[in-house]
Amino acid sequence: xxxxxxxxxxxxxxxxxxxxxxxxxxxxxxxxxxxxxxxxxxxxxxxxxxxxxxxxxxxxxxxxxxxxxxxxxxxxxxxxxxxxxxxxxxxxxxxxxxxxxxxxxxxxxxxxxxxxxxxxxxxxxxxxxxxxxxxxxxxxxxxxxxxxxxxxxxxxxxxxxxxxxxxxxxxxxxxxxxxxxxxxxxxxxxxxxxxxxxxxxxxxxxxxxxxxxxxxxxxxxxxxxxxxxxxxxxxxxxxxxxxxxxxxxxxxxxxxxxxxxxxxxxxxxxxxxxxxxxxxxxxxxxxxxxxxxxxxxxxxxxxxxxxxxxxxxxxxxxxxxxxxxxxxxxxxxxxxxxxxxxxxxxxxxxxxxxxxxxxxxxxxxxxxxxxxxxxxxxxxxxxxxxxxxxxxxxxxxxxxxxxxxxxxxxxxxxxxxxxxxxxxxxxxxxxxxxxxxxxxxxxxxxxxxxxxxxxxxxxxxxxxxxxxxxxxxxxxxxxxxxxxxxxxxxxxxxxxxxxxxxxxxxxxxxxxxxxxxxxxxxxxxxxxxxxxxxxxxxxxxxxxxxxxxxxxxxxxxxxxxxxxxxxxxxxxxxxxxxxx
Numbered sequence: 111x112x113x114x115x116x117x118x119x120x121x122x123x124x125x126x127x128x129x130x131x132x133x134x135x136x137x138x139x140x141x142x143x144x145x146x147x148x149x150x151x152x153x154x155x156x157x158x159x160x161x162x163x164x165x166x167x168x169x170x171x172x173x174x175x176x177x178x179x180x181x182x183x184x185x186x187x188x189x190x191x192x193x194x195x196x197x198x199x200x201x202x203x204x205x206x207x208x209x210x211x212x213x214x215x216x217x218x219x220x221x222x223x224x225x226x227x228x229x230x231x232x233x234x235x236x237x238x239x240x241x242x243x244x245x246x247x248x249x250x251x252x253x254x255x256x257x258x259x260x261x262x263x264x265x266x267x268x269x270x271x272x273x274x275x276x277x278x279x280x281x282x283x284x285x286x287x288x289x290x291x292x293x294x295x296x297x298x299x300x301x302x303x304x305x306x307x308x309x310x311x312x313x314x315x316x317x318x319x320x321x322x323x324x325x326x327x328x329x330x331x332x333x334x335x336x337x338x339x340x341x342x343x344x345x346x347x348x349x350x351x352x353x354x355x356x357x358x359x360x361x362x363x364x365x366x367x368x369x370x371x372x373x374x375x376x377x378x379x380x381x382x383x384x385x386x387x388x389x390x391x392x393x394x395x396x397x398x399x400x401x402x403x404x405x406x407x408x409x410x411x412x413x414x415x416x417x418x419x420x421x422x423x424x425x426x427x428x429x430x431x432x433x434x435x436x437x438x439x440x441x442x443x444x445x446x447x448x449x450x451x452x453x454x455x456x457x458x459x460x461x462x463x464x465x466x467x468x469x470x471x472x473x474x475x476x477x478x479x480x481x482x483x484x485x486x487x488x489x490x491x492x493x494x495x496x497x498x499x500x501x502x503x504x505x506x507x508x509x510x511x512x513x514x515x516x517x518x519x520x521x522x523x524x525x526x527x528x529x530x531x532x533x534x535x536x537x538x539x540x541x542x543x544x545x546x547x548x549x550x551x552x553x554x555x556x557x558x559x560x561x562x563x564x565x566x567x568x569x570x571x572x573x574x575x576x577x578x579x580x581x582x583x584x585x586x587x588x589x590x591x592x593x594x595x596x597x598x599x600x601x602x603x604x605x606x607x608x609x610x611x612x613x614x615x616x617x618x619x620x621x622x623x624x625x626x627x628x629x630x631x632x633x634x635x636x637x638x639x640x641x642x643x644x645x646x647x648x649x650x651x652x653x654x655x656x657x658x659x660x661x662x663x664x665x666x667x668x669x670x671x672x673x674x675x676x677x678x679x680x681x682x683x684x685x686x687x688x689x690x
Contacts, residue, residue, distance in 0.1 A: 111583050111614045112152070112236065113201075114177040119169035120154075121147040123634075126647040131630035134610035137618045138625050138658060139634035145618045148634070149588040152176075152616070153238055154206040157229035162212035175205040178235065186234050193227045195219020204228065236584035239573065244565050244590070247543075247572075248557040254541040257512060259576055261488030263481060267537065270477045274535050277470040284463045291460070298453040301446045304432060308443050311424050318425050318436040321418055327408075328415040335408045338401050345398040360398065363391040475523040478538040485539055486514045492575060499571035503605055504598035509546040510568065511553055514539045543568075563594040570602060574609050584614040599623035604686055622662035622676065626683040631655050656680060 115128045122144045128137070139145045151174040154160060165172045179200055180186045187197045195202070195218040205217040206228065216225050246252045258267055327334065346360040370384035425436055433439040489512035500508045516539060519532040531538050545560050545568060546553040556565060570590060577585070587606070594602055603624035609615055610629065619625055631650050650658055659679055660672035 111179045112176055112616070113179050115148070115151060115155075116173075116175045117147065117151045118173045119166035120151055120164055120172040120174060121166060123147045123151075123647075124166065126634070128632055128647055129630070129649065130614065130616055131628075132614055133629040134607050134615045134627060135617070135630045135632065136625045136628035137616070137632045137634060138620070138662060140636060140661075143634045143636050145634050146588065149238065149240065149586060149618055152236070152586055154208070155204055155228065156232035156236055156238060157216075157225055158238075160206070160208040160212070160214040162208065162210055164208055165210045169210065171207050171209040173205065173207045175203060178202050178204060184234070186231055189227065189230055190219040193218050193223040194221035195223070196221075204231065234582065236586055237573075237582050238586040238588070239569065239590055240588035244562075244569055247565065247569050248555075250541060251536075253512075253543045253556075254536060254539070256543075256572055256576065257485055257488055257492060257514075257541050260492045261484045263484045263488070266477070266481050266484055270474070270481050270537055271535060273470065273474045273477050274533075277467065277474050280463060280467045280470055284460065284467055287460050287463065294453050298450060301450045301453070305443060305446055305450065308428060308432065308439060311428055313425055313428060313436045313439060315437055315440060318422070318429065321422050321425070325415065325418045325422060328411065328418060331408055331410040335405060335410070338405050338408070342398055342401040342405065345394050345401070360391065360394050363387060363394055367391060471523055474533065475525055475538075478523065478533060479525060481537045482514065482516070482539050485537075485541065489514045489541075495575040496568070496571045499574050499605065500567060502601060503567040503571060504601040505547065505564065505567060507548040508564075509553070510571075511544045511546070513542045513544060515542075516540070563598060566590055566594050567598065567602065570605060574605060577609055577613055582613070584616065585609065587615070587617045587619075589618055589620065594621065596623075600682075603627035603683065607683070607687055620662065622659040622679060625659060625662065626676075626679040627687065629687075631658065633658050 111132055112130050114130070117123050117126045117128070119125075122142070126144075128148065137145055137148050150158075150164065154164075154174045155176045178186075180197065180202055182197050182200050187202065190197055190202055190204075197219055202219050203217075204219075206225075207215045214225060216223050216228050218227055218231065258264070344359055346358050367384065367387045370380060370387055374381035374384045428439045429435060432442040493510050493512045496510045497508065500510065516529075516531040518529055520530055522530040522532045523538065524530050543556055544553040545556055545564065547559065547561075547564055551559070553559070556568065560568060570587075573585065599621045600623045603621070603626060606615055606617060606624065607627040617624060617628070625631060632647060633650050633654075634647050648654075656673055656676040659676035660669060663672055663675055
């Protein structure tokens with residue numbers, strides 16, 4: 111419950127303190143005096159969007175502070191403590207500031223908090239209704255929300271929405287797979303062709319490099335044999351007996367070694383040089399031996415050369431398509447094999463996913479049907495309860511009905527009775543509130559069949575009925591009685607007073623018939639220079655209240671006739687409030 115509201119520098123209000131009755135508080139005042147700013151301030155406390163334009167001209171920021179009475183063990187108190195604030199017994203303070211630059215800050219229980227905390231608290235603190243809410247009442251989505259609230263279908267609708275999301279995700283994935291099937295088939299054919307081509311050649315790791323080296327040797331075998339043989343002969347031609355008198359490098363090195371060995375004992379330097387000549391002889395001998403081995407290994411084989419060239423050509427066909435080297439070709443082969451397995455598995459996935467989608471559709475249909483039954487049951491009960499309320503709101507011959515219908519759709523969900531119906535994220539049903547204003551009129555949608563005054567009373571009747579199913583302790587109405595007058599206005603006031611027996615009700619109104627029923631009457635008035643100060647928001651009673659009602663009746667605050675009419679209204683309302 112909201113005990114007190116302080117507003118500073120908000121719109122035309124400079125500084126005002128409003129104390130609310132636990133029952134029915136009404137706020138009145140001349141046009142432009144700032145009545146709507148009271149609702150704006152309450153909205154800011156409840157997390158409504160802020161605007162720099164709300165800040166009073168010349169001020170640096172607007173501030174709204176509310177004192178609320180709560181259960182210290184309840185959810186609001188727990189949320190305040192979670193946010194770092196404190197609750198003093200059953201009292202807490204929440205505040206909101208809006209700077210002239212548009213920045214907004216919130217405090218709960220004395221601690222700074224995100225604006226989202228105020229939104230969370232609002233769900234358990236109050237419901238604010240303005241003329242915009244009357245327009246929202248014309249929307250099918252809002253009508254469905256009200257019906258679900260009365261049916262207490264929150265958990266059931268949550269189950270349906272979870273099933274809907276699961277089905278939607280699976281359906282979208284299936285559609286993607288089916289749509290991509292042709293491109294997958296083309297890709298799979300290309301991959302299979304490449305794998306078959308590589309398997310046919312059967313390349314080995316590093317084979318291209320080895321064959322290139324072998325082809326080089328085979329192509330130049332004669333040149334290699336001649337050059338290696340000539341060097342071999344230069345090093346050592348001892349095995350060539352026909353070459354008498356020739357001198358090989360080995361022979362010359364042996365002669366040089368003998369000459370130096372004969373005198374090495376006479377000079378250490380020369381002895382070292384003799385050792386180096388000996389080493390040279392050993393190296394020449396080893397090199398000659400290696401060349402002999404090399405010559406033995408040289409193969410002059412035109413058939414082998416042709417086979418190598420043909421093999422290299424086959425490998426080149428692969429490296430032009432699948433990689434620059436055979437090793438890269440083999441890597442492509444492994445990746446392509448894995449990709450082909452994935453592509454082949456996708457068709458299996460389509461089958462599996464199709465069965466999964468069908469299972470989810472059955473689950474969705476079952477949950478949707480339960481939600482639909484709950485709505486249909488609640489619809490008749492809610493419609494009758496609102497019709498009864500309308501009778502008390504000067505619409506004795508009005509009848510309200512709530513249609514809960516399904517649209518057949520061949521692509522929809524199949525129900526137990528064989529019908530296929532359209533479905534969406536909120537269920538299988540289309541909900542429409544229909545009003546028959548009087549016995550001779552047809553039942554029509556609120557958008558077509560309700561006048562402004564009738565729409566106000568329908569919304570009030572709905573709120574009165576739903577209040578029993580809603581634990582929110584405070585209801586705020588901003589000129590919800592628009593379009594209502596005369597006897598109907600009296601009935602609206604009477605109904606608001608009745609609602610105030612079970613909840614706190616705060617109403618901004620221009621109707622004296624409504625204001626007369628309030629337990630506390632706050633008047634917002636302009637000062638001489640057109641601004642509102644703290645002294646301009648006062649709680650009026652007795653004579654001053656009658657004067658305000660007389661002003662509201664027809665600007666007759668100084669008229670004895672107006673005063674008498676106002677006092678009559680107050681007396682009537684007082685006697686009504688005494689009736690249990």
